[in-house]
Amino acid sequence: MGGVQKKKFERGCATNYITRNKARKKLQLSLADFRRLCILKGIYPHEPKNKKKVNKGSTAPRTFYLLKDIRFLLHEPIVGNFRAYKIFVRKLRKAYGKSEWTRVERLRDNKPAYKLDHVIKERYPTFTDALRDVDDAVSMCFLFSTFARTGKCHVQSIQLCRRLTVEWMNFVIMSRALRKVFLSIKGIYYQAEVLGQPITWLVPYQFAHDHPTDVDYRVMSTFTEFYTTLLGFINFRLYQTINLVYPPKLDSKELKTEDEEDYAMDSETALEKLSALSSSLARVVSTVEEEEAELDHFPAEEEDMEKMQEREKEQKEQEAQKKLFDGLKVFLNREVPRESLAFILRCFGAEVSWDKSVCIGATFDVTDETITHQIVDRPDMDKQYMNRYYIQPQWVYDCVNAKVVLPVADYFLGVTLPPHLSPFVVEKEGDYVPPEKLKIMALQRGEKPVQEEEEEEEEEDDEDEDEEDDEEDDEEEADEMNLKEMEQQRSQGKSLPVKVTPGKVKLENRARLEQEEKAEEKRLAIMMMKKREKHLYDKIMFGKKRTIREANKLAVKRKAHDDASKADKKKKGKKQ
């Protein structure tokens, strides 16, 4: 006995965490500075496992940081810089107050600034780490580059964002890394695969933003500050990996100096030309096109062989996708989103041009006879050339996602477009798959698409249609059956609606009996589950049931819609 009495909360997890206010006091920073520091250094609060213990017995909602993180911040040179900036502001104010303009000028010249290079290196010790986190950076830069230069943030940062995004897009084009695109109601999603890392970013549509009042732009610009630094370094490195010159220069062979006098400044022209995305970039070693790295064959065992084959197949597919639009010559009408389309088309090897008045860098004219496709987003065109397709922009996006050049018939001028599906959805078993996706999958497998239009033109092939419907229905029914079965296994089937033919009675019965027996066994076993496991099991089953229910709901909705539209069609046909 004896000894000093142990005090509570002086050891264990309580000492590993620190509240935000305490951290702030420890660092002697204002809240705003602390926030900036956390953003730049990537420090985030942690949720302790036992919150009550960490919170010293209180249950008040608090955010906790790891004490180690905060200690780590203590030695950050940026903190010193924050303090210097505070002093700078104070001096500046004083100088203004005294109207000492020379002093003001001098102070402004010596405004303390900091670099984030070391932070980048510290947060991302390897390049792959950095690539993994670049999603948000690219999205943010794209957003900022669309801001008007009106004082929501510094003009320099907007310009820098624009520059970096243009560099990024050029890199993606040159490395042909784009994989998926998606036109959503929010903006355009792109997914590229850079060094094996999928990178997704979202670009808003080209409209002026109405800036919301409940958004703290200081936070956003702090993030942007960090992200621009990160993206700059990543761009540099990426350009290096594919032997491009950084900062990017246009390939001198293709460089034309015709319309240079349209722009006032050389630097401006350069960026504009880069952002036109129409010509390739200069390489460090300007000779050889990179050779396709072929997979070496290693003697492998059977399991590995399968994997190898799979990998090879994937590789081939990718190669094919990279050359998706090779040989196409596409002209963009002025009403389509030029940058997005030029970017995508160039990524997959097409030649792109547009009207000269739309943007710098047009390479050929509308009148060019070799144009294969013209992308148009208006109900009708006055002057149409015979030897080219006039298609709506969605075709490009759908082709990229389907990895095949889709038939253009569905995308002609003024035609009701087929639904645009998200390429990011990976359907698992039991999930709802929209019929359009099934069609595309069939196309990918190389099956011939059913010529629906011809059918429509050929009178009213009710039978055909019905057959088709039946097929679809069958599929749906099969799906539903599956779902039902799944449900049944759980809730022990109450008399399956099975057709019973006299001859097969026994067989059916036996199977059914067996099934029932199994189901009952399972039910009885479930009864014997422990409470905890039962809870978990119920939860899982609830989730499964919910997904099934949702899938069913979608299927039902679709069917109703299809029926309605078919009825409409028939009515119209009769009227005609």
Add this chain to the structure above:
Amino acid sequence: MISTVRKRSVDEEEEEEQLVPFDQNVSADGQEEDADGDLTDSEESIFSGLEDSGSDSDDEEEDDDKDAGQKITAKVKKIRRKKIPSEEDILKEKASPEEKPGQSKETEPQAPTVDEYEHDTSDEEDIRNTVGNIPMEWYKDYPHVGYDLDGKKIYKPIRNKDELDEFLNKMDNPEYWRTVHDKQTQSDIILTDEQVELVKRLQRGQFGDVNFNEYEPSVDFFTGEVMIHPVTNRPEDKRSFIPSLIEKEKVSKMVHAIKMGWIKPRKPRQSHIGQYYDIWATEDTTSILGRHKMHVPAPKMALPGHAESYNPPPEYLMTEEERLAWEQQDPEDRKLPFLPRKFPNLRSVPAFSRFIHERFERCLDLYLCPRQRKMRVNVNPEDLIPSLPKPRDLQPFPTTQALVYKGHTSLIRSISVSPTGQWLASGSDDSTVRLWEVCSARCLKTIPVGGAVKSVAWNPNPSVCLLAVALNSTVLLINPGVGDKLVSTTTDQLIQSYEAPDEELAKQPVTWSVTEGEELSLGLRLKIEHPKAVRQVTWHGKGDYLASVMPDPSSNQQVLIHQVSKRRSQNPFRKSKGAVQCVSFHPVRPYFFVATQRSVRIYNLIKQELSKKLMSNSKWISSMAIHPAGDNLICGSYDCKLGWFDLDLSTKPYKVLRHHKKAVRGVAYHKHHPLFASASDDGSVIVCHGMVYNDLLQNPLIVPVKVLKGHVITSDLGVLDVTFHPTQPWLFSSGADATIRLFT
């Protein structure tokens, strides 16, 4: 404040100004100047701009008279103060200065000595009427309009002009258009041509003075031409040849500051060309700190689904009701943070209004959201299901409903099978006891007993044919007279052979009586009258002792043990330990089980002491059954639980089974087979395999093998009692639907 103060000073001024005429009349000039001295100052401070313009014109006319100048400025001020002077006002204002000369002529003869107003262009004080600048409406009700300089009243014209006069005047008088009515003097003034011209000019926005040239050529202050001669011919100062000390001081200060590092040289402007370099050129693994291993990377933004498309498949669009529901939900609860919409083509897609919001929220998540590593359980639900021996391997057990015993008209509370397994007795709320043949479901006998039967129990001794029935506050011993005649007669003989003991017994808690007459012919043999209502009767294994339960927590006479052969009863407990639910004898050893509301007590009958108390962990025990080997016990409770107690193991239940959805009403063990069953209000009977091993180290194996359904739930009651056949793996259950069912 300042403005109000200023206003006040202005007001004062005006007062002063209005007073001025009187002063001027009375006092000397010098005084007046003094008085106005400070006024000037204040005025300058307020209307400096106006004053300039005003005084300019005045200066020419009168250089000396400052006061007059003051007054004019005040006048200008007044005009300014009237926001939009109407035409008439302007006319009047302009008219009044014209009045002045004439007026001064009038006054001249009156005051020849002091000719103050000779050059007075001020129109402020119309000295013909001394009321000052007041609204003339105040004189509306008086015959006069004010006072002249001598203090005499100025009378209004006798006849006021009315509308008609006005009209006639307008028609007749060619001068009408240039006539202005002066309210202060109530006189009409006819404007001269010059005055009219002036008014017109002012209306046009021109200068009043015709001769004023607005566009005079500007004269530069300094000429732009280079002059050949210097402006001054002054020789250069000496100091311009001597190094300046002050400058030297300044320079030395700066030099000092530079030396001390106070002034830093301007930093070279960083160009963005060299801003970026290959920061990962040397990727050393040492730079990967422990921090990075501890790092919890933020999850990436969720990828968009089909619903987010600008042209989604029709099934992803919301119907009207869904949309309404979506709108009414809280933004946090919504499954989709946006409304799916369909656009016919790309050009009609508008900007997403919450784009910046969403990006901002992502930023907030990145730096504000607490992160925690959570292991997501990726369990196959099939793995969670325990692997039990298959029911098929645990046969025999009752699987199907074989017979239904119909006959009772009300719910059957209790059933009991004869030890031979040939007969079944049932007691119902319709005040009858029925005897059935098990195999044929035939009702052999119906014995009306005159009260709802709470409990029936066959004597377990096969050589005796006796049935104990509990109803109201009596326990009846009935010889049903079914089966072997010999047994039946021996039973009767046994009962009749009783001889009252010689010595008088201590007072018994109950009264035993022998039945006679009709009751005897029905089979009733003995009647045991209890002081209170009896809930349950149960036999000892040998068949001589009988225990009855009268649940009442307040009395100590809840359980009575009767000895049939001696017709004796005794109360084993001195004290009440709560309401007794049911009791039971140990099948082989002298133990007695008493189940109260929450616990089961086990008494040693020989030692007469409490040997064990089992905690049931349930709210309210309903029934209890003891394993034929005597080491295990099951306990059903109204909170849907069934507890299995291993008496050797613990006083807590070895296993609690929550199979039923509603209250468990009855439980039973099979005598030979390792089976037990529980009956519940949810209308089902669950049969479980409950294997007890002789090896003490091995725990009993409990496997549910069958859920038997058949009883109809009536008035929220399902199956009320359950019992097994003594030899076969058959199960009887009685329900609230007035049927007994046999499951084989």
